[in-house]
Amino acid sequence: MLEVNNLRVQYDDFIAVDSVSFSVEEGQWLMLVGPNGAGKSTVLNAVAQTAPYTGEILFDGKNLKTMRPDQRATQIGVLSQNHFVEYSFTVEEIVRLGRYSHTRGFFSEKGTDNEEAIEQALEKTGMTEQRNQSVLTLSGGELQRTFLAQVLAQNPKILLLDEPTNHLDLIYQKQTFSLIREWLHVPGRAVVSVVHDLSLAKLYGTHAILLDHGKAVSSGILSEILTPENLNEVYKMDVGAWMKTLLSTWD
Numbered sequence: 001m002l003e004v005n006n007l008r009v010q011y012d013d014f015i016a017v018d019s020v021s022f023s024v025e026e027g028q029w030l031m032l033v034g035p036n037g038a039g040k041s042t043v044l045n046a047v048a049q050t051a052p053y054t055g056e057i058l059f060d061g062k063n064l065k066t067m068r069p070d071q072r073a074t075q076i077g078v079l080s081q082n083h084f085v086e087y088s089f090t091v092e093e094i095v096r097l098g099r100y101s102h103t104r105g106f107f108s109e110k111g112t113d114n115e116e117a118i119e120q121a122l123e124k125t126g127m128t129e130q131r132n133q134s135v136l137t138l139s140g141g142e143l144q145r146t147f148l149a150q151v152l153a154q155n156p157k158i159l160l161l162d163e164p165t166n167h168l169d170l171i172y173q174k175q176t177f178s179l180i181r182e183w184l185h186v187p188g189r190a191v192v193s194v195v196h197d198l199s200l201a202k203l204y205g206t207h208a209i210l211l212d213h214g215k216a217v218s219s220g221i222l223s224e225i226l227t228p229e230n231l232n233e234v235y236k237m238d239v240g241a242w243m244k245t246l247l248s249t250w251d
Contacts, residue, residue: 077156098153140167
């Protein structure tokens with residue numbers, strides 16, 4: 001589905017991502033992991049066409065750079081860490097924007113498919129009751145769920161998620177990751193996400209790329225990538241021991 005070849009992102013003299021290559025196939029959930037500054041979000045932004053890059057990014061064999069934005073929007077959905085909303089849109093209006101690429105225009109007639117997609121997205125993210133509420137009055141977690149609903153309503157083939165549970169309480173973290181896993185069970189879909197929580201990455205991911213200073217240290221099947229040896233080298237600490245220390249506080 002997605003193929004990234006020799007990806008490089010450079011800002012002046014700073015190389016944020018250096019010669020990263022990977023592919024994502026149907027049914028896979030690729031986790032981008034690594035310490036702060038490793039280049040995780042930059043890789044995701046490049047795939048989303050919001051960061052300048054050299055190299056090649058293909059979706060179903062087509063170069064993403066040559067695809068029109070509306071064409072990309074029917075194939076790829078993006079959920080960022082932070083959302084900046086300056087207008088008093090309602091939750092439903094924000095979610096409805098996710099259907100824009102599937103219609104003839106913003107003011108086109110409402111279709112059954114569009115309405116069903118919007119209703120399902122609101123319901124799955126727990127935002128039905130807030131559908132008429134201004135997004136300017138939402139908490140950070142509610143705003144994140146609103147934009148997740150927008151992406152789900154978009155019905156893409158690939159989800160690009162940058163810390164999808166950012167700002168979310170524990171219950172919504174669990175619900176969100178479970179919802180994404182359920183979404184992934186439909187044939188013809190895949191997920192690429194940036195996750196700082198290694199436990200969540202191990203629990204939900206199928207594949208992983210371990211990044212450090214813009215380079216891919218290791219990539220492949222998650223269980224073979226997130227090993228103690230690899231993690232300790234990149235994080236410069238005994239990751240397993242620290243995780244066990246955290247777990248011990250619940251004994």
